[in-house]
Amino acid sequence: xxxxxxxxxxxxxxxxxxxxxxxxxxxxxxxxxxxxxxxxxxxxxxxxxxxxxxxxxxxxxxxxxxxxxxxxxxxxxxxxxxxxxxxxxxxxxxxxxxxxxxxxxxxxxxxxxxxxxxxxxxxxxxxxxxxxxxxxxxxxxxxxxxxxxxxxxxxxxx
Amino acid sequence: xxxxxxxxxxxxxxxxxxxxxxxxxxxxxxxxxxxxxxxxxxxxxxxxxxxxxxxxxxxxxxxxxxxxxxxxxxxxxxxxxxxxxxxxxxxxxxxxxxxxxxxxxxxxxxxxxxxxxxxxxxxxxxxxxxxxxxxxxxxxxxxxxxxxxxxxxxxxxxxxxxxxxx
Numbered sequence: 001x002x003x004x005x006x007x008x009x010x011x012x013x014x015x016x017x018x019x020x021x022x023x024x025x026x027x028x029x030x031x032x033x034x035x036x037x038x039x040x041x042x043x044x045x046x047x048x049x050x051x052x053x054x055x056x057x058x059x060x061x062x063x064x065x066x067x068x069x070x071x072x073x074x075x076x077x078x079x080x081x082x083x084x085x086x087x088x089x090x091x092x093x094x095x096x097x098x099x100x101x102x103x104x105x106x107x108x109x110x111x112x113x114x115x116x117x118x119x120x121x122x123x124x125x126x127x128x129x130x131x132x133x134x135x136x137x138x139x140x141x142x143x144x145x146x147x148x149x150x151x152x153x154x155x156x157x158x
Numbered sequence: 159x160x161x162x163x164x165x166x167x168x169x170x171x172x173x174x175x176x177x178x179x180x181x182x183x184x185x186x187x188x189x190x191x192x193x194x195x196x197x198x199x200x201x202x203x204x205x206x207x208x209x210x211x212x213x214x215x216x217x218x219x220x221x222x223x224x225x226x227x228x229x230x231x232x233x234x235x236x237x238x239x240x241x242x243x244x245x246x247x248x249x250x251x252x253x254x255x256x257x258x259x260x261x262x263x264x265x266x267x268x269x270x271x272x273x274x275x276x277x278x279x280x281x282x283x284x285x286x287x288x289x290x291x292x293x294x295x296x297x298x299x300x301x302x303x304x305x306x307x308x309x310x311x312x313x314x315x316x317x318x319x320x321x322x323x324x
Contacts, residue, residue, distance in 0.1 A: 111304065112304075112307070113301070113303075113304065114301075114303040114304075121301070122301075124298065126285070129287075139283070139298065139300065139304065140300065140301040140303070140304040141298060141299065141300060141301060142272070142280075142281075142299035142300060142301050142302075143301070144272060144273075144299065145270060145272070145298065145299040
């Protein structure tokens with residue numbers, strides 16, 4: 001370390017500059033990661049403000065876990081061809097739908113989910129690393145597990 | 159005479175090639191042969207949806223085959239694009255997936271806890287998340303309708319549950 005801190009050597013100064021740029025780059029990357037993640041209120045806080053579920057409908061919670069991997073990527077999520085929100089890391093949102101089968105799409109991934117009247121369904125938007133690009137794959141999770149996971153995520157709004 | 163030998167040789171090679179290329183058993187092909195769930199038991203399907211060559215990367219890209227344990231008892235290895243199942247008495251279970259000790263320590267989502275009721279079927283999806291150096295195993299408890307739909311094109315994992323097929 002002392003070798004790097006010698007002030008008068010030109011070569012060492014350039015190394016210090018390189019190190020400084022590296023640190024700056026790391027800080028920018030970390031900043032981007034933090035900016036890319038959901039920072040809204042938690043499920044426990046927002047739960048009371050959720051609109052009541054209309055009779056005959058079901059509610060689908062869509063969520064994405066993780067903080068760092070691919071956090072600047074926020075793919076659009078479509079249900080039955082209509083945009084309903086974005087997959088923001090560490091965040092969730094919900095959509096009320098009539099019972100039946102619905103097609104959840106996120107880029108190249110498509111999954112058909114089933115919904116029963118009055119049911120709370122949970123769809124995880126799982127980040128997948130492709131050959132060149134990140135993508136998210138929707139998976140309908142068991143309600144017990146989905147309900148546990150969603151408690152620690154932030155509400156991103158609809 | 160010589161040409162007869164050549165024809166016989168080619169014929170036997172073709173037969174050998176065809177028999178060795180037999181299609182492995184998919185879920186939709188074996189589902190009607192699966193045994194009934196015993197009274198007091200439930201069924202747990204464990205599967206890996208991804209193709210083995212896409213995500214199973216471990217140390218320097220080496221293939222990683224996750225092993226799954228139920229309440230500490232090994233179920234077997236779950237290969238890419240395949241499924242296995244076990245019938246267990248009703249109760250509470252913890253499923254843990256791992257490839258090796260190091261990756262198990264690093265993985266945050268390598269276990270799921272669930273209750274298994276009599277006659278119930280549960281679906282656990284195993285994902286191997288690969289990085290440059292390490293692969294971590296993630297387990298998810300999948301909704302029954304999606305789990306069943308995901309199984310359809312997966313290959314029966316003969317190495318882990320061959321003895322269960324009649």
